[in-house]
Amino acid sequence: MILHPDRLFPADPATRAIARDLYAAVAEKPIVSPHGHTDPRWWGENPAFADPAELFVIPDHYVVRMLVSQGVSYEALGIGEGAERDARAIWRTFAAHYHLFRGTPSRLWLDHALSEVFGMTERLSPANADAQFDAIAERLADPTYRPRALYERFNIEVIATTDSALDDLRWHRMARDSGWKGRVLPTYRPDSVIDPESDGFAANLDRLGEITGCDTGRWTGYLDAHRARRAFFREMGATATDHGHPTPQTADLPAAEAERLFDRIRKGTASRGDAELFRAQMLTEMARMSVEDGLVMQLHAGSFRAHSAEVLARYGRDRGFDIPVPVSFTAALKPLLDAVGLDRKLRLILFTLDETTYSRELAPLAGAYPCLRLGPPWWFHDSFEGIRRFREMTVETAGFHNTVGFNDDTRALCSIPARHDVSRRSDAAFLAGLVVTHRLDEAEAHELAPLLACDLAREGYRLERGARGARPGGIDDIGTPVPPARGRTATATQFEG
Amino acid sequence: MILHPDRLFPADPATRAIARDLYAAVAEKPIVSPHGHTDPRWWGENPAFADPAELFVIPDHYVVRMLVSQGVSYEALGIGEGAERDARAIWRTFAAHYHLFRGTPSRLWLDHALSEVFGMTERLSPANADAQFDAIAERLADPTYRPRALYERFNIEVIATTDSALDDLRWHRMARDSGWKGRVLPTYRPDSVIDPESDGFAANLDRLGEITGCDTGRWTGYLDAHRARRAFFREMGATATDHGHPTPQTADLPAAEAERLFDRIRKGTASRGDAELFRAQMLTEMARMSVEDGLVMQLHAGSFRAHSAEVLARYGRDRGFDIPVPVSFTAALKPLLDAVGLDRKLRLILFTLDETTYSRELAPLAGAYPCLRLGPPWWFHDSFEGIRRFREMTVETAGFHNTVGFNDDTRALCSIPARHDVSRRSDAAFLAGLVVTHRLDEAEAHELAPLLACDLAREGYRLERGARGARPGGIDDIGTPVPPARGRTATATQFEG
Amino acid sequence: MILHPDRLFPADPATRAIARDLYAAVAEKPIVSPHGHTDPRWWGENPAFADPAELFVIPDHYVVRMLVSQGVSYEALGIGEGAERDARAIWRTFAAHYHLFRGTPSRLWLDHALSEVFGMTERLSPANADAQFDAIAERLADPTYRPRALYERFNIEVIATTDSALDDLRWHRMARDSGWKGRVLPTYRPDSVIDPESDGFAANLDRLGEITGCDTGRWTGYLDAHRARRAFFREMGATATDHGHPTPQTADLPAAEAERLFDRIRKGTASRGDAELFRAQMLTEMARMSVEDGLVMQLHAGSFRAHSAEVLARYGRDRGFDIPVPVSFTAALKPLLDAVGLDRKLRLILFTLDETTYSRELAPLAGAYPCLRLGPPWWFHDSFEGIRRFREMTVETAGFHNTVGFNDDTRALCSIPARHDVSRRSDAAFLAGLVVTHRLDEAEAHELAPLLACDLAREGYRLERGARGARPGGIDDIGTPVPPARGRTATATQFEG
Structure with missing residues (x-):
């Protein structure tokens, strides 16, 4: 037997029994996959794997x-x-x-x-x-x-891909137009037109101008081009953007200063530090656009990409040589959060490769700002021990409702059920530990397990079945019924202004 | 049943049985609360809660x-x-x-x-x-x-409040003069007259001058004013000071340089970095005064206070938007420790919100310097998982005797028994784990449990029953009896010079 | 009974039974001690302890x-x-x-x-x-x-000492010439002739010149002197070098620039930052020499040595006042790794006192670069909890084969069996946890236990029984037999060029 039915469940028999029950209740739930890297062509063309x-x-x-x-x-x-x-x-x-x-x-x-x-x-x-x-x-x-058959067999409810801002989303269109019932959504990932240090940046901006008809030689035209592409992605079903930055630094420059910064970068007269400042400024601009259009914003920060010069030169990117660096979110996010952090229409999901930020920064931030949610353990930490550490270091401060369920985050299609299974088992193990130590009633754990398995992902990424765009409501509608409290009306009044 | 009698005890039945016994032995011990934020008026006026x-x-x-x-x-x-x-x-x-x-x-x-x-x-x-x-x-x-009735019902032996250096301690006086047997002590918290970036700093220094009759326009007068206030606080029962700083940076400038720094700050000509340098210098000055007057010094560093500008502007401070930042103590504390770190009369208790410092810096520091003790897990980390991580990451290097028991650190009066209960249960769980893995004999665990529950707090904060001031003795008098070893005499000779 | 036979084994009975079996299979294995600080005189003169x-x-x-x-x-x-x-x-x-x-x-x-x-x-x-x-x-x-009798009683197979680059290794020679069958190897530790901030650095370089006949007043002569000393150490049995640096910073300057840097340092005209830059450059030079001569390179970084000025002045070094500081390896190692990181002949073993680097940096680095291995938990972290955290934070990303077993790292001779015993028990406990949660088959755990107990140390430090120098082969020869796959031929072609 390769896979034991009790794998990842706690050793203690009483705890294991509880974990088994919790897992059993979610094992067959559909897979909600709001962030990943499957190839859109698979969904459009449905080819055989080689x-x-x-x-x-x-x-x-x-x-x-x-x-x-x-x-x-x-x-x-x-x-x-x-x-x-x-x-x-x-x-x-x-x-x-x-x-x-x-x-x-x-x-x-x-x-x-x-x-x-x-x-x-x-x-x-x-x-x-x-x-x-x-x-x-x-x-x-x-x-x-073939991919579509596997989608169905894996009981996927929805899957998001990650797509360049310059992508024409032809495979998404093909999948949609084919009449296939699978739900495949693009995600707006504009790194190549936001990071001045990315390969071919200037050409990418020219291309962005061509696609959108906006003047990407000027700051306002450049911002308009983003708006146009975001609208196109939304039209194609996107509910989220994704931003892979070296650091989580944000900035909120006065408009004239931002414009001058853009001009320097566009004219090739950027000084040292301008690239980082521009990325920082653009995170805030993206957040502002999210307030406008409702796209959920994801920030993946802290990877030193292509660490080995020789591996990069000979074998290219994404070859296993991306190495994390220390990050800190507290000061870095302040400019963005001061700009739009209390706006109820914003949702910003944070990911880290530096686990020290879980209890020190991310849980306190997400446990305060209404716009913030914690993404699941990312990359190296998408594992049993990684998930355990994530829960142990975030739940006490941020609770469960400030998290957004699981991301498989993969291009390995056949691993998708495995990854969600590991996540569901790991969470069942964690919840069982809370139950057996009487930090949670068993009934409460049974309410939480499906939230962690798929409901919080659906909600966190505004992926309601049937809807293609964002919805205005908040997380409160999930789980314990919430009476029409006066506080919630006041909330809307306050934060939506 | 809302509370299970076995809550927070380990799942394994054998370990749980040991934890139960250890907890039972300390569950009814009095509450020693050497650091917290209850309102002194409660103890002076004894009003009803609204x-x-x-x-x-x-x-x-x-x-x-x-x-x-x-x-x-x-x-x-x-x-x-x-x-x-x-x-x-x-x-x-x-x-x-x-x-x-x-x-x-x-x-x-x-x-x-x-x-x-x-x-x-x-x-x-x-x-x-x-x-x-x-x-x-x-x-x-x-x-x-009412507060005093709850004090008695909660079996509180002593409770410290945290008070501005400018406070007249009227409620403490009222409590003391009332004949009530409760023991409520002030704590000298001079942040508002030490941090040049605090609101109304200049006015606070003027006020400090008025209260003390010292010339707070001059460095030496300013230091004398601190001495005067500390003496007043000691007279009112204080055994400790508390310092909430953005970082744990310390400095030990030559006197003339410190004076010029003070002058720049007082005259409003401070340059960038002067505020941090002044806070740093003042930590060393406070440590020197602690050597003189025996007040135990507490350092709470690493919180980015009032992170959201809008929340601060609309709702004020202490609204849940204080977010931790990374800190490092090793280099930061060196100036202070080089100045007075081997002086046996100094006791400095360190707190952190950055758990990475537990095993990397704090346990090694406290496991070496005779003046240092580790405060309990602070704020976000005052929880079952937080306490577990604290013990797992400090005991192996610093042992138990370099810690000072528990702080409830709260303004929520009714949570005080709950917090001490969580601490006692968490420590019982930790000790039971050591016993069942044969790292500790059960009898040893039974000696340690009351130390962690209240004796180390009493000792660490120099709170001996009956005494109002500091006492000279060290921690050695607690726990295993220590024979009058020659080494201890030598110690006194060496470090007290 | 002072020592319980089940010490350090998990509390859960089923897990404990597995741990007991795994431990039993390695308890009597010989001690392989590739890094430590026993006094070479003990092995040469075999004196009685006082x-x-x-x-x-x-x-x-x-x-x-x-x-x-x-x-x-x-x-x-x-x-x-x-x-x-x-x-x-x-x-x-x-x-x-x-x-x-x-x-x-x-x-x-x-x-x-x-x-x-x-x-x-x-x-x-x-x-x-x-x-x-x-x-x-x-x-x-x-x-x-006496030392040699204890060596035999402890069932030590090989033990390495740590020796100054200036040492004449007389005790090693005496041990070797005595006909005693014990295997005691020196380790090349050149800090005193690499770190410009070490005591007597200039005199040390003069002495290095005298010993080797190289002109250590010039950069190339200085490098040749290292080569000569390394050759001598190899001749005396060394298989490794060891480098204790304040930080893991590396550099790879153009030759002329390195030469000018050396000249500045040698002439006492070094500017601020030159000492750190020189240490950084020398790590890369040492790595290049390791490619030439096959000596395994160890890097121990991140200790603030002799933190207390007074303790240093009155009692000297190594008195318990070395305190860790935060470190980051990712950017720091890039220059060295870009220079020689893909060279199959290099082996670089990394140690840290900052546990945050385990999952964030060290496991990702060692799980990618073929030259890198992770040293065991070091110093404060050489403990049950330290070993548990190390395994929990590295195995999922780097596996077991990118580690090198245990180091006792001690000058306390009688503690050597104890330390290896703690390590073997802790690893048995960890493996048992994987087995009982069905992350590993029990048979696999039984294959891994002896690797962790001694085989990976032997292999990682190129300590094959009988051989005194390095051997060309890789780790693949250990564990599961590897067929003569074509991939491995290609490897040699690729990385050895």
Whole structure:
């Protein structure tokens, strides 16, 4: 047996029994996936996957970096000039090193996908590598293993992709126009037209101007171009934006100063620090636009991208060499929060790779500002221990309702059920711990489990079934019924002004 | 049943049994409360509390910020211009959102106060909100619910308030002169006359001069004014000072340089950085005065106060928008410690909101310098998980004797027994874990439990029953009897020079 | 009974049973000690230890600092001018304060040494202090308590010392030439000739020149002198270097710039920041030399040495006043890693005192770069809770194979078995937790336990039995057999160029 039915549940028998019950109540809930990186083409064209190596190894930066860290070459994994082209050879290298994943979330995800999606009954090993390669390849040729079929089989209710601001969303349109009932939404990710240090920034801004007909040579035209693209994304179903910045720094410059900053950057006369200042200013501008159009804003900050110059030069980006750095949100977010932080129409979801910010900054911030919510544990921390630390360090200060459920955040389609399963089990384990130590009644835990499994994600990302755009209401409508208290009317009056 | 008798005890049955025994041995110990924010007027005038909203909601920044974070307005909670004035309406809003506190220490404290102090038998909910409001209001009208009666009922042995350096301590005097047997001590908190960036700083210094007759226009007169106020506070029973600084930075400038710094600040010609430098210098000056007068020094550093400009402008301070920032003590404390860190008469208790400093800096510092002690988990970390992390990250390096027991640190009078109870249970759980993993004998745990519950607080804050001032002895007199070892004599000789 | 056979095993009975089995399988494995601070003279001359105080108290900075932190003087512990000279008096002071170590790793180590090495049957206390002193003193007079006898009794397979670059390694030579079968290796620790801020730096460089015949007045001569000393250390059996730096900053200056930097430092015209830059540059130079000669490189960064000026002046270094500071590796290591980070011949083992770097930086770095490995929890973190946090925060991202087993890192000879025992028990506890939560099969845990106990140390430090120098092979030869995959050939081609 590859997967034990009690995996990730606490060792103590009484606690385990409670966790089992809590998990059972949410195990079959639909998957709500508001943030991820699946390829939109899959949903538009519904192609077959090429082979097991292409599906499980080559594009998975978690897998690739671990093998590389132990001396396997990129070339042996099918990456780079002169790389191995034989999928079976790549698969054998993977299988030969499968023991390296012991104790990692990748192992759980891979075991889950291989057993639950592909029906393997033994854990991958050098001995069974060829047989499993053949079996997986055979299934991939079958229509039931195409993306849309997997979407349905995985019981996905909605899935968001992450898309460049310059993207024409053709695959989203194709999926929508095809009559397929799957719900695939784009997410507005404008980093390439916001970060002056991104590759081809000037050309990207020119392109943004062409697409929108706005004059992106000028600050106001540039802002209008964002508005136009956001409107287009909303029209295509987007409910959120996403911002990957080196730091969470924000700024709120006087308009004339922002304009001069933009001019310097556009004319190539930017001074040291201007790039960071511009990114900072743009977070506040994006927040203002979110107040206007209702798109939920996500901020993913603190990754030092492409840390190795040589890996970047030879193998490109997203090869497992993105390394976190220390971050601090408290002072960094103040300009944005002073500008629009009390506006009830804003929702800003924060993500961190620096776990020290959970209890020190993020929980206190989200436990105060009405616009803020905490994103789930991100990237390296999307794991049993990571989820445990997240809950232990945020719930006491921010509660559960200031969080937004789970993100699978993946381009590895077959790992999606595995990741949501790990999240649901980890949360069941956490809740069971609260119950057995009498910090929560069991009935309360049963109210919270479905919130954590999918309801808070639906609500947090304004993903109500059927609606394509944002909705005005707040989180209060979920969970314990809230009477029409006078306080809530007052709230609206106060914060919406 | 709102409160389970086994709450916060470990799930494992054997560990739980040990925790139960350890807790039982300290559950009825008196409450020693050496740091907190109860209103001195309560102890002087012994007034009735106005109503349930005034007691449980409006002044509790933990409660208010959580409701605000989920969209409730300050006005609905009775705060700000045009705010709700109907206590029952505020109470209903609170009850309608009580589910938001699931998993938080506020829930434990509120449940405890409502059930143990007010006799409620159901958890607060929208359905019972009115009935509980009425029941609490009725009890509040009864003399047994006045502050002094609650002091006695809670079995408080001593409680310290926190008082401005400019305070006349009239309520302390009234309490003392009334013949009431309660022991209420002031604490010297001079932030408003030390922090050049505090509101009305110049006027505060003028006022300090008037009160003391010292020339606070000059550095030496200013220092003398502090000495005079400290003497007054000591006379009124104070055993400690408290310092709330943005950072733990200290400085030890040559006298002439300190004088020039003071002059710049006093004349309004301070340059950038002078305010921080002045606060830093004053921590060392305060430590020197503590060596002279024996007042225990507390340092609470690392909170970004009033983070939201709008909340500050509209609703004032202490409204739940104080957010921690990263801090580091190692380099910051060196000037002070080089000046007086080996002086046996100094005691400096350190508090942090940045839990990363526990194992990295605070435990190593307190495990070396004889003057240093670790304050209990502060503010957001005064919780089951917070206490667990504190013990796990400090005991191995600093042991138990370099800590000072618990602080309730609250203005919420009815939560005091709840907070000490959570602390005693959490420590019983931690000690039980050490016993069951054979890191500690059960008999040793039984020696430690009362130290953590009250003896280390009494000792650490020099609060010996009966004495009003400081006492010279050290911590060694507590716990295992210490023979008159020669080493201790040598100590005195060495460090007291 | 001082030591319980189940100490450090999880409370839950099912988990404990698994931990017991895992521990039993490695309890008797030989001790591999690749990093530590035993005195080379012990191995060369094999002298008797003087007395119990000299063995257990005076040189142990963990013990001394804890006693000092609670008011015991250095003098009472036999340290400093006019110090106590009577070993029995020092021992009594120690015994009188033994309760201070409750809950600390020192208590576990001391209990273990006193009971397992010296046969004590009661825990040390004031009551039995004299009797235990006499018993230990009697044993110390016996040849079976001399260093080499203890080496054999402790079942040490190999032990490395840490030696100045200027050391003549005479004791190592004496040990080797004596015909004794013990394997004692030096480690090249060049801090005193690399850190411009170290005491007597200029004289040290002159001495380095004399020893090697290289012109250490010039940059290239200085580098050659390092090469010569490294060759000598390798000849004497060294497989590693060790670098204790205030920060992990690295640099990779153009040769001419590095030369000018060296000249400034050598001529005493260094500007502010030059010392840090020089240390940074030298880490990269050392890494380049490791690529040449195969010495494994260790980096211990982030300790603020000799924090108290007065303690330094009166009692010297290594007296318990080294306090950690925050560090960050991500940006700091980039210059070195860009220079040689993908070179398969480099191995760089990283240590931290800032636990926040485990999950944020170190595990992601070691889980990507083939040259990097994570050293075990260091110093304050070499404890049950420290090891637990290390595993919980690194395994999910870096796995087990990017770690290098345990270091006892001690000058306290009798604590070596205790420290390895704590490590093996803590890892058994961790693995048992993975098994019982079905993150690992029990058979897999049994494969991992011996890796963590000694095989990864042997491999990580290139300490293969019999070989004195480095060997070319990688970690892959350990654990699950790896077929001669094509990927591994490609690796060699790629990274060795």
